[in-house]
Amino acid sequence: MLVLFETAAGFAIFKVLDESKLNKVDNIWSEFKSADQAQENLKLVSFKKFKTPDDAIENINAINDGKLSKVLKKLLKSKAAEIDELAVGDSKLGSLIKEKLEIPCVHNTATSELMRSVRSHLDTLLGDYKTELDAMNLAVSHSLGRFKVKFNPEKIDTMIVQAVSLLDDLDKELNNYAMRCREWYGWHFPELGKIISDHMAFAKVVKAIGMKQNAQNVDLSKILPEELEQRVKEEAEISMGTDISELDILNISQLCDQIIDMMNYRAQLHDYLKNRMNALAPNLTVLLGELIGARLISKAGSLVNLAKYPASTVQILGAEKALFRALKTKKDTPKYGIIYHAQLIGQASARSKGKMARKLAAKVSLSTRFDALCDESIGNQIGFDARVYLESQLKNESERGPKRISGQGKKFGTPGSAGGNYKFKSHIFEAKEESPTVEMKPLEEKVRFQKGKRNFQSEGEENRPLKKFKVEE
Helix, strand or coil: CEEEEECCCEEEEEEECCHHHHCCHHHHHHHCCCHHHHHHHEEEEEEEECCCHHHHHHHHHHHHCCCCCHHHHHHHHHCCCCCCCEECCCHHHHHHHHHHHCCCEECCHHHHHHHHHHHHCHHHHCHHHHHHHHHHHHHHHHHHHHHHHCCCHHHCCHHHHHHHHHHHHHHHHHHHHHHHHHHHHHCCCCHHHHHCCCHHHHHHHHHHHCCHHHHHHCCCCCCCCHHHHHHHHHHHHCCCCCCCCHHHHHHHHHHHHHHHHHHHHHHHHHHHHHHHHHHHCHHHHHHHCHHHHHHHHHHHCCHHHHHHCCHHHHHCCCCHHHHHHHHHHCCCCCCCCHHHHCHHHHHCCCCCHHHHHHHHHHHHHHHHHHHHHCCHHHCCHHHHHHHHHHHHHHHHHHHHCCCCCCCCCCCCCCCCCCHHHCCCCCEEEEECCCCCCEEEEECCEEEEEECCEEEEEECCCCCCCCCCCCCCC
8 A cells, every 4th residue: 555645845655564554543553653663664655846835835726626736647647557555635635536547545544543643753754855845844834825815815804904993093083183173272262163063174164264253254165054154153253262372273273184184094094995895795794884894804803703603603792891791790691792883783673673683693694604705706695685684674673563571551351451342252051861962051140340350240149248247356
């Protein structure tokens, strides 16, 4: 029996000198335990070296894709006459060799143990090629790493993780800058902050006006609507703010420039993130939006990691602190994490947010698996169909209204309640001895409702005096 073993330096073929030692699987490792025992039982028949690291990567990728490289075909054809049986480490590779070259291949538990033994003593078995093997191991690992990184630039989710993290940092810095600008300029014109709520518009107005005394002579029609522009000019005339110097206005204007530049850069970064998400995860983007989808990918680490998560994990992703606190205190666990900010959950009522979060997490889990593992030709159809289904479910929930789970209903027997609409048609059945037939006779009892309770009284008992009980003091 010959053994085919793939290394970073080339393909090696060993011959098993005593095949009887492979009969007992449990004893194979003990038979090849030391390097000397491995040399006694295995003999190197042939070794085909790779010329360059690129050649090695090409052969490795061919085997991973289920193909036979030219180097391996040439090696096996040269030894085909000596091969009675070939032990391989992969069943798919064995079936491919048998199909293409008609060489009988073996892959079972015994061959797996044999491969493990060869791998452990490979340096000793390839004594003449040890230096080349060490050098090629390092070169091939570096080349293979670079090859995987450069495999598909559009599918690199690391860029999305960095972009969404930068976007969140920009939002925090913009809020700090805008609040500082409002507070600083508020000493001079405090009414402006209440009139204009948008940070971008506020910074542009402050930069355009400068001193509040100039508000009447400045055209703000390109920044604000006509009503707001008129209101700003009216408030500037009666403002209660203090006077400031030209140097103060200069520094406030520079701060406004920083805010405007950061706002414009944030818009560009958002467009970049949107395009990246549509290329990387189109189904997830349609279902959740680019921001929520990118935050999920960032939290999971990569799109493939997110695809491996079950729906229950996706549902509470981002709420780990609340989850472990609930488990520690034995209270209710959180119903949602990052997906709480999704549009579909925001449209749901307070009572049905948890149900919608479960349904959305299941669809998100399915969509990410299509994005990460399936062909790009599918597009965003899966996510679009899932969103249509969830929107129909949300519409049905809103039309049906919430179900009454607990609480006390209307009083039994009052008009309009369930008890007040009951009608009783009671009969008793009497069987005569001489006839097997059954006569139906109306039940001569009155059924009345008093204060929500059923009170049954017969006609004979209606006028019966009540019993009096003597109470001893």
